[in-house]
Each structure stands twice: as C-alpha cells, then as structure tokens.
Amino acid sequence: DERRILQYQITLYGDDERLVMARDITRLHRLEQMRRDFVANVSHELRTPLTVISGYLETYGDLAEQLPPRLGRGIEQMQAQTTRMQNLVNDLLLLSRLEIDQGGEDHQPIDVAALLKGVREDALALSKGRQTLEIDIASDAKLIGSEQELRSAISNLAFNAVRYTPPDSHITLRWQMEGDGGCIDVEDDGEGIDPVHLPRLTERFYRVDKGRSTATGGTGLGLAIVKHVLLRHDATLSIDSHPGEGALFRCVFPKERLAC
Numbered sequence: 001d002e003r004r005i006l007q008y009q010i011t012l013y014g015d016d017e018r019l020v021m022a023r024d025i026t027r028l029h030r031l032e033q034m035r036r037d038f039v040a041n042v043s044h045e046l047r048t049p050l051t052v053i054s055g056y057l058e059t060y061g062d063l064a065e066q067l068p069p070r071l072g073r074g075i076e077q078m079q080a081q082t083t084r085m086q087n088l089v090n091d092l093l094l095l096s097r098l099e100i101d102q103g104g105e106d107h108q109p110i111d112v113a114a115l116l117k118g119v120r121e122d123a124l125a126l127s128k129g130r131q132t133l134e135i136d137i138a139s140d141a142k143l144i145g146s147e148q149e150l151r152s153a154i155s156n157l158a159f160n161a162v163r164y165t166p167p168d169s170h171i172t173l174r175w176q177m178e179g180d181g182g183c184i185d186v187e188d189d190g191e192g193i194d195p196v197h198l199p200r201l202t203e204r205f206y207r208v209d210k211g212r213s214t215a216t217g218g219t220g221l222g223l224a225i226v227k228h229v230l231l232r233h234d235a236t237l238s239i240d241s242h243p244g245e246g247a248l249f250r251c252v253f254p255k256e257r258l259a260c
C-alpha cells in the first residue's frame, strides 16, 4: 500500500469539544518534491556548460588588447553576465540541497568569535573600505551546527549590509545571550526597509528595489538561504527595520544549540 500524508487541524471549543479535520496532502507533497528535484537537476546540469563558456571567455579576455575595442567590451559584458548566472545557479543548487537533505551529519561545536571574524573579513573584501564593520561579542560561546552553512548564512546577511548601505555606514556583527539561548545580529545604520516588505523578504527573488538589487550583484536568493540554514539549526530569523533607521537581522538560537 502507498503511504499517505495527512495534515490534521484540531480546533478546541470550550473545555470538552474538539473539531478534528484531516486533509490528504500526499499529492501536494509529491508535487513539491518533484519541483525541488527539478530545480536541483536543472541547476546541476547548467553548471558544466557555464564553466566551459566562462573558461573560453577568460581566454578571450586575456587577448582583449589585440581585439577591436567593441569586441573587448562585449567580452567583458559576457564575463559579467556569466558570473552572475554562475552565482545564481550555485545559490539555486545550495537552496535545493538545503531543502532536500535532512542535514545534521556535519554538526560540531563552532566558536562564534571565529565565525564572526571570518564573516567580517569576507565582508570587508566586498566593502573595500566603504563601510566600517565591527564585532561585538558579549561572552564567549560555541554553537552546535554546520560551520559551512552558518558561515554562508551570516555572510549573506553581512554582504547584504554592505550592498544595501551607503558609504560611511556602520555595520555590527554581534553575539549576545537572548532568553535561554543566544543570538547573532547583523545590524546596519543604512537606509532601512519599509516594514510592508518585511514579511515577504525571505521569499525567493523578492526584492524591495528590483533594479538596484540586480546592480548590486545579489541573486535574490540570499535571505531564502539564510532562512533555510537557520531552520536546519532550530533557529529563527527576525528582521526589524524602518526607513532611515537602518536594519537589524537577528538569528535566534535555542539553548539546545549552545555548547559550553
């Protein structure tokens, strides 16, 4: 017999009455799985041709001086667009892996100070001195999780802070205890985001300002990746921002994820 997937909804009425509704979501579940597999397969298949194109473009780029200027500029454009497509394909592949795999095999205690230091260095390279980046750690701590995934999530937040804030902005990477657990904050004092956008910000390809975001080099998948990585670490993302008052992206980890 085929396994069915049922979703139950229980509504309580007063002390002793309950309404139980069951919905068969087997088909929905299967379709969702097909969508994930399809995206993962397409992304994977696109990688090889993109690598070949990018390899040839690099060779032609080296010969740019011998080419007519219009051709040289064309090759530069093609290189930039190929890199953009490669970033997109890599992010799509990463996102579908995060959705498909259970995760957890590579979990180990990670030193938060070292994690934030690494993220800061990557963000400084992107910022090229336009913003200041500081680390603020209230107490030494270790988080149990995947170093690679957490580094990629916190880097995405820090890269966004660099991309979406004007020069001379301040960005802070912070660790502090929060309730029984702890949180990593990425805070900036840039232009902020209108609160109407906040509930949809972690959706794939959702952007506040489409034109500007494309120019910044993002793929539109950054916050979706952050959300999925945190989900796999039993953590949550909360976003607080107002126009003109900067933005705060807070990753809250439960106490079960802290290692002393």
Ligand code: ADP
Pocket (backbone or CB within 6 Å): 156, 160, 161, 164, 165, 188, 190, 191, 192, 193, 201, 202, 205, 206, 207, 208, 209, 213, 214, 217, 218, 219, 220, 221, 222, 223, 224, 247
């Ligand atoms: P991308 O940056 O590639 O567009 P993300 O999912 O990382 O995709 O971010 C979604 C959108 O959220 C961005 O396009 C931008 O409009 C907004 N955003 C993210 N971080 C910030 C920030 N620190 N300040 C202002 N806007 C931000």
